Amino acid sequence: MGKSKKLRPVLMAIPTLCFAFPLCFLFVTSLEKKGFANYLFVLTEIRVERNIMNSLIVAVITVLIVLAITLPASFAFSKMKFPGQNILFLIVLMAMMIPGISIAVPMVKIIRSLNLVNNYFSLILPYVAINSPIALILGKNFMDGLSAELMEAAKIDGCTTWTSFLHIYLPLAVPVSSIISVFTFLNCWNEFVYAKLFMQKETMQMVSTIPIKFQADMYTNIPALFAGLVIVQLPVLILYLMFQNTFREGLTAGAVKG
Amino acid sequence: MKKKKSLSAYFYILPMFLFFAFFLVYPLFNTIRISFFEWNGIDPEMHFVGFQNYIDMFHDEIFYKAFANFAIYAVLVIVLEMLIGFSLAYLMRRKNIMFNIYRAIIFIPVILLPVVISYVFTDILAYNYGIVNETLRALHLDKLALDWFADPNVALYTLIGITVWSGTGFAMTVYSSSLTSFPSELIDAAKVDGANRIQTVTRVVWPLLKGTHFSLSIISAISALKIFDLVFLLTGGGPFHATEMPSTYMYDKAFTLYEQGFASAVSTIIIIFALLVTFIQTKLSAEKR
Numbered sequence: 001m002g003k004s005k006k007l008r009p010v011l012m013a014i015p016t017l018c019f020a021f022p023l024c025f026l027f028v029t030s031l032e033k034k035g036f037a038n039y040l041f042v043l044t045e046i047r048v049e050r051n052i053m054n055s056l057i058v059a060v061i062t063v064l065i066v067l068a069i070t071l072p073a074s075f076a077f078s079k080m081k082f083p084g085q086n087i088l089f090l091i092v093l094m095a096m097m098i099p100g101i102s103i104a105v106p107m108v109k110i111i112r113s114l115n116l117v118n119n120y121f122s123l124i125l126p127y128v129a130i131n132s133p134i135a136l137i138l139g140k141n142f143m144d145g146l147s148a149e150l151m152e153a154a155k156i157d158g159c160t161t162w163t164s165f166l167h168i169y170l171p172l173a174v175p176v177s178s179i180i181s182v183f184t185f186l187n188c189w190n191e192f193v194y195a196k197l198f199m200q201k202e203t204m205q206m207v208s209t210i211p212i213k214f215q216a217d218m219y220t221n222i223p224a225l226f227a228g229l230v231i232v233q234l235p236v237l238i239l240y241l242m243f244q245n246t247f248r249e250g251l252t253a254g255a256v257k258g
Numbered sequence: 259m260k261k262k263k264s265l266s267a268y269f270y271i272l273p274m275f276l277f278f279a280f281f282l283v284y285p286l287f288n289t290i291r292i293s294f295f296e297w298n299g300i301d302p303e304m305h306f307v308g309f310q311n312y313i314d315m316f317h318d319e320i321f322y323k324a325f326a327n328f329a330i331y332a333v334l335v336i337v338l339e340m341l342i343g344f345s346l347a348y349l350m351r352r353k354n355i356m357f358n359i360y361r362a363i364i365f366i367p368v369i370l371l372p373v374v375i376s377y378v379f380t381d382i383l384a385y386n387y388g389i390v391n392e393t394l395r396a397l398h399l400d401k402l403a404l405d406w407f408a409d410p411n412v413a414l415y416t417l418i419g420i421t422v423w424s425g426t427g428f429a430m431t432v433y434s435s436s437l438t439s440f441p442s443e444l445i446d447a448a449k450v451d452g453a454n455r456i457q458t459v460t461r462v463v464w465p466l467l468k469g470t471h472f473s474l475s476i477i478s479a480i481s482a483l484k485i486f487d488l489v490f491l492l493t494g495g496g497p498f499h500a501t502e503m504p505s506t507y508m509y510d511k512a513f514t515l516y517e518q519g520f521a522s523a524v525s526t527i528i529i530i531f532a533l534l535v536t537f538i539q540t541k542l543s544a545e546k547r
Binding site for chain 1: 533
């Protein structure tokens with residue numbers, strides 16, 4: 001038994017390498033032929049920083065709006081009582097199952113009629129709607145874990161429901177807020193379909209669709225293409241390496257039961 | 259403590275439900291409505307055709323192919339991710355710094371951009387110059403150097419493999435969390451009763467993680483239903499519809515052929531299917547408890 005325990009860390013390197021291989025391949029290939037000159041080439045040829053900015057703006061604003069609308073709602077579902085509560089929550093649960101692409105046709109119509117094509121909000125508004133259900137579910141579960149007595153005590157001290165939410169429950173909701181922020185940010189950054197449909201102007205394109213332009217310009221220059229891919233993937237990758245636990249907890253929360 | 263029924267709660271939920279109403283519920287009903295019309299997405303007028311779109315759809319063999327592909331895809335992806343994810347989590351259940359590093363690495367594919375994944379694998383699995391085939395040929399295993407994307411018999415499984423690669427880290431992480439709260443006395447008790455290692459895993463640990471299995475399978479099923487990005491980027495549904503999924507089928511009809519009425523019918527079926535699958539799974543998981 002002792003032997004296998006010591007051997008295991010070595011053995012487990014094998015599957016890990018399998019998972020790591022494609023990414024390593026990406027890095028290594030991006031340095032072929034001209035090394036870091038590939039990266040300089042991409043940065044000057046294609047204004048990637050513009051795309052990274054766009055994705056960043058959309059993702060950050062979406063996260064802020066999602067937090068702003070789902071935290072009060074989580075509080076209400078958890079700590080307040082109102083008619084239709086259960087049905088409304090059920091509707092939210094069902095909304096989670098709708099694939100974004102299946103409502104793409106009317107979404108295009110709506111965005112066009114609101115004149116939002118090539119506008120950040122053409123993405124922000126749908127993204128908020130799509131990410132809110134799970135944010136609400138996580139938020140409500142979290143709030144359920146916070147004692148209702150806190151509010152009672154606050155009310156005795158003269159607080160209203162709203163102020164007890166604002167000053168007591170909200171500050172306590174930092175853990176779930178970071179979880180919500182992580183997966184909302186990731187979903188926005190990686191989203192492909194709407195980004196492709198609504199952001200067609202070159203200066204407005206997102207990070208998730210930009211490699212299509214790479215392909216056109218650099219079809220024969222694979223190292224440069226890969227350098228471009230590394231550049232657009234880097235922000236999220238760095239965030240992940242810095243905040244590993246929040247990432248993994250945030251993305252798998254809700255799946256971990258019993 | 260008395261919670262009086264208050265209407266002020268509606269103010270708390272109003273902003274969220276407004277977004278919901280405009281950008282989820284309204285498009286949803288519109289999808290269903292448009293499915294009864296013929297429309298190219300551009301004309302201001304739509305032409306009412308009743309159930310004709312649905313009739314055409316049920317006569318289209320590609321529609322059935324898409325769902326058949328999806329069934330194979332979903333089942334294999336979910337089963338493989340759960341089995342491999344669980345095995346990795348279980349093998350690395352003890353405290354060890356190397357294990358932490360490995361787990362961190364194995365999770366990375368989960369967060370990668372679909373475009374990055376597709377370009378990398380398109381290159382790695384390229385028939386002529388891709389590193390996989392080149393290596394196989396160098397080892398004189400030419401017969402294994404398949405045309406991973408262009409061979410209709412292989413393409414779907416290539417897609418499944420890539421999806422499993424990108425998703426197993428998720429399953430593994432979920433199982434790791436469940437296993438840390440797993441009572442080790444049960445494992446010890448099983449060993450005292452004479453169970454060998456394999457029996458301990460299959461008869462004791464695995465069955466007790468039922469809750470995790472169900473939530474994971476539901477989440478994986480929902481993810482599978484939403485699959486579009488990878489398929490679209492890697493194969494576009496080809497070759498010859500070998501990797502056609504309901505979502506790519508719908509996308510083609512909507513934005514390549516501009517038959518948006520028909521596409522909306524496909525979307526409606528996808529949504530109904532999604533609700534059914536989730537409903538059935540939830541029912542099953544509730545019963546077994």
